[in-house]
Amino acid sequence: MIKNDSYDLGDTVQMKKPHACQTNDWEIVRMGADIRLRCMGCGRTIMMPRAEFTKKLKKVLTKANDPINAKKEYYLPKDRIARPNLLK
Secondary structure, eight states: OGGGGOTTTTEEEEEESSOOTSSSEEEEOOOOOOEEETTTTTEEEEEEEEEHHHHHEEEEEEOOOOHHTTSSTTOOOOOGGGOOOOOO
16 A cells, blocks of 8 residues: 555556556546546546555556656646636
8 A cells, every 4th residue: 555645646656456458557637535547558537536546556657747658648747637726
């Protein structure tokens, strides 16, 4: 299990079990009580509770805006991820 503060929005993580497309790489697209992930192999998105995500997480592969991510087909740069403005 990985500590909650070791991953952030836009990071690429590796899960313990592969997706149906046989890819273990996921990008964190949304964080909150639930975490939305995008598969780096097929582009499918899923949501799971943060507790379940923390339990299934194996390791953080790359941090946000790392040049390694930009080479992947379904990579979304951190500045293009829509963040709600909660401080109104």
